[in-house]
Amino acid sequence: MLTFESDYTEGALEQILERLVSTNRQQVSGYGADPFTTSAAEKIKEACGVSEAQVSFLAGGTQTNQLVIDTFLQPWEGVVAATTGHVSIHEAGAIEYTGHKVLNIPQKDGKVCAQDIERFVSDFFADDTHEHMVHPGMVYITHPTEYGTLYTRGELRSIYEVCRRYDLPLFLDGARLGYGLAAADLQDPSTPEEQRYPDLTFITRHTDVFYIGGTKVGALIGEAIVFTHSNRPSHFLTQVKQHGALLAKGRLVGISFDTLFTDDLYRKAGRHALEMAQQLRDLLHRKSIPFFLETPTNQQFVILENGAMKELSQKVGFGFWEKYDDTHTVVRFATSWATTPQMLLELEACL
Amino acid sequence: MLTFESDYTEGALEQILERLVSTNRQQVSGYGADPFTTSAAEKIKEACGVSEAQVSFLAGGTQTNQLVIDTFLQPWEGVVAATTGHVSIHEAGAIEYTGHKVLNIPQKDGKVCAQDIERFVSDFFADDTHEHMVHPGMVYITHPTEYGTLYTRGELRSIYEVCRRYDLPLFLDGARLGYGLAAADLQDPSTPEEQRYPDLTFITRHTDVFYIGGTKVGALIGEAIVFTHSNRPSHFLTQVKQHGALLAKGRLVGISFDTLFTDDLYRKAGRHALEMAQQLRDLLHRKSIPFFLETPTNQQFVILENGAMKELSQKVGFGFWEKYDDTHTVVRFATSWATTPQMLLELEACL
Amino acid sequence: MLTFESDYTEGALEQILERLVSTNRQQVSGYGADPFTTSAAEKIKEACGVSEAQVSFLAGGTQTNQLVIDTFLQPWEGVVAATTGHVSIHEAGAIEYTGHKVLNIPQKDGKVCAQDIERFVSDFFADDTHEHMVHPGMVYITHPTEYGTLYTRGELRSIYEVCRRYDLPLFLDGARLGYGLAAADLQDPSTPEEQRYPDLTFITRHTDVFYIGGTKVGALIGEAIVFTHSNRPSHFLTQVKQHGALLAKGRLVGISFDTLFTDDLYRKAGRHALEMAQQLRDLLHRKSIPFFLETPTNQQFVILENGAMKELSQKVGFGFWEKYDDTHTVVRFATSWATTPQMLLELEACL
């Protein structure tokens, strides 16, 4: 059955599969010490525009969040995150498993703001008993957020300024970064700078560490972590191994990202998904389906009456998001690099 | 440069890549809830010959050891393992990271014996202060071992009997299991039962949990865990997620194992490697290179004079194992599913 | 300088010191295997009125919370607690250190209610993705709360019913339990059953585990954990040792509790503190100092203008609680087993 339930329902961009096939019998060293991985890292650094950046690769998003946060934090520190942040709710306690608390602050449409971060941190240090509390040691944001929304350059700049002032590393979870970058590409060029969405070089200059999501943007597997200023944690490979996260055949992720960062493939994949998302939004508007949240990225949230929702779910897949009221539910439709115009035609026929 | 340094220097069996290509645009659910994964699990259960077995898939060996051991042990328990066991030395403390001690017992050529396990456990309970000590809660063995050796059916049966007597789950790390199974296939059929190497059904009936290694036996990634008697730990998926080990695109590993367990591909891949290993042993004998350990599987250990070793390392890759004496070193040559007769000819030309 | 900053500013009830002196040269076994500890456990079980209760002793409150929660929870579970709960804020992440998340729910004056617990748990199980979330595995409440308030019998009964329905152990943190029990003693006997405060037997029958605080109610050190229905976690002593919490001279805590539960000393100590608290409240009213929260236990919260507060702090100690508004602060005055009428006279002279 056709589905729009998520952006990881298909395999991978064909170019990645072809590259896996063509390189298959080349003998290379394991654990990421292969030329594909080296090449991928170089291409990503170049795309980020910062020569002192460092790049490491891991298999998936929760694993990346867990490793980055655990290796950046001191034992007595926790990570500041939105109450709706992926690390706060949907990672089965992967952060707490490593001994660290997630310190929640308010959000709006999945986004936190500089003022709330500052208030939290300054309240912490004002507290007489803060030596008996978990110290804030990092700020975590998602971009795009879990609600498909994006930070503007102005918002990200303000957040980074607060982080710098309090010496808190800023970590941007880019599990769907490709869709966020495509939104920047497609934005009206006359948009004032502070309202523009950040591109890769802006993100590199306004975070301490972030990752470029592969799994949800056209790879079979893999996330690329960028440490923006030679700040990769000491003995990172050993810590990756200790977490059980080191792949013997690092070539798999290396080849994937080397391909994604050749001929602008990553950018094109993201842009394709957003063009499909535009058609999806148009379609939903045409059908007069009310939006819960209309976003600039590949995830769209609409409100369905429960009976209609149940009926529709027999014909097409989508994601149940949250209860709206007693008779309605918020559901998510996601496009991706793999969505085709034909799929949207089929969806239209179901609505 | 040609290398025999390990069995994970190439990509994957072509059949796996072809299957990834042919299924690529099929939309399936994430996190292992896809039909490929279901089919792979069914085929493996059938091959194991035990209908109440349960099968789960993970990405790599250290991750699998970490998760199986951590989810089987109670908080106050440790895992009994050979001093040379992979979990004891070469996993960067992945077991201790989860809070559990590795309780070391002696080994010979990588193997432990039933008597030493029994001695350790009975000494533990005889100790007046054992409530102040880490309780043995599981026994871990590797098959093939880190030295390429194999347990016989008699040895495995004895070990499992001790484990049953003390209610200790027995966990067999089969990162290279395909090569061990092939050795059983190739063994002289007149070998007395107790000296025979175990096949998959014997292993299933004489362990509590084991895994079938994919990464080192022809897959790009993936290990298949077999819980032999409906003893998968409670909420295993949640615990996998909590460890950062749940793959969004479970199809990658599902397809790999579904292919490996179609048309006897896993068995054939193992057998091929052992045929190449036989040729390798013959070649080394012909060249009068002294063996440190001649094994029935794909890893062969020889002794090289340090000067000769250095010279050879300019022409062909191999693994440095350990110092033999002041002027000699033990090195490892490994064949695999990907080794070709041509490679062995090239090696011969180097020796 | 005279202080009312907390209830742990003095040493111990003199009866405890006398008992330490009189037993000092008796040779006894270590690690809690001494006759004083056995006797103390028996006396507490008798006071609780439940013969299948089990009693263990630890040194302090955070340690007790950490051990009880960690040993009751499964690895994939977290503990449900008020946002203001001690484990949520003021224990430096001691719960997360053991790998478990604190799952916060709303509170009023430090208390949670049965409906909010039920809503949280039923929402959890209604969530499609709850296998990717931390499972609620225990409910934690404080009594008296951090705000000096108390649950009524009706409230505690309702909470326990929800816990039973969802098979969630209920843990009551009684760091200041003596003051809560004294409030029950002193309550108007004509109060309807559901509005009455719980006594020790009621608490024992309406929780799964709780502790009787010693440190804040007259002992130098020590908390007594009551497992109400033979539900002490397996190998508890080993787990206490593993946490670094096992005292070699268990006699210290054993003697303290054996003394506290002889001749109603614990009850008398609590009652004395509440009589002093009554005088304190009268005094604060006489001085027309506005209350932020007037409580039935030993902690009273008043609002001081910042200038007046600063001046007063030169003459007498008290606890800074939280900002009230830009010009006022909430401060805490605590009485205890050690407060004397003379101290209150001195305080009156300062106000």
Next chain:
Amino acid sequence: MLTFESDYTEGALEQILERLVSTNRQQVSGYGADPFTTSAAEKIKEACGVSEAQVSFLAGGTQTNQLVIDTFLQPWEGVVAATTGHVSIHEAGAIEYTGHKVLNIPQKDGKVCAQDIERFVSDFFADDTHEHMVHPGMVYITHPTEYGTLYTRGELRSIYEVCRRYDLPLFLDGARLGYGLAAADLQDPSTPEEQRYPDLTFITRHTDVFYIGGTKVGALIGEAIVFTHSNRPSHFLTQVKQHGALLAKGRLVGISFDTLFTDDLYRKAGRHALEMAQQLRDLLHRKSIPFFLETPTNQQFVILENGAMKELSQKVGFGFWEKYDDTHTVVRFATSWATTPQMLLELEACL
């Protein structure tokens, strides 16, 4: 029944109890911010002879080992210790609970040597795959050891030199340090420097961190950690709290150590125990009981025939140490600050 099973069978030196009584109603701040604790720290620093030393107090030995090791090590590091070290065997996995491996090296009579430490560390760095292994991050020794033996100044100096060379902090577990210091006091003054036992100032200058045991040397509770060169881990109090180890009434331990370091009480207590140990050794020799290990401290190990051992155990307590052979057992007799000549007379009557 009279017992020599350990050195923690009695309460505390009477001077400590008297001090607890005389200070009991003084109001002081909690969590170690009291004047007794401050005074104790100053006296210990003075006794150590190093003004930049820092002193912290904890409740017990396992807790201290766990906290010092966990706060000194980086996440990817383990602690090097003798196979017989207390942290290796008898602390229920308290070190592994914090995520760190204990890296075992050989020992003789409980002592490790500089050469074995150097061999272990240099082998580690020589290993091609050491990035896949647990890094040595600290060296742990006990003094006196679990066998009552002592390092000489020469031995300790050599160990510290190796540690300095490899930048490994050296941690000396002094749970019974008072008995080791007394042995130095009582040693023949003409002993060559390198064969002399270290005194407190020598230990301070030849370790990075050590602790002065209170629990086994006359206190009811408490260990004093000395960080020898302003190297107390960052946010140590917060980390102590996070481990559940922070005492609300820090005064208890503060008063104990302030008393122990007044009028040479700690030294006198240790010396008394050794004088009793000398009488014990004489007595055992007179009775022709064969020694397993005759030590310069308060623990003596003898060999008893199993039948005789059983009979004796009806009359006097002692510690079962280990099996000697099929018909004999090694048992331990310990004297302490509390042993009296009368007890030895009674023991003599039993032998």
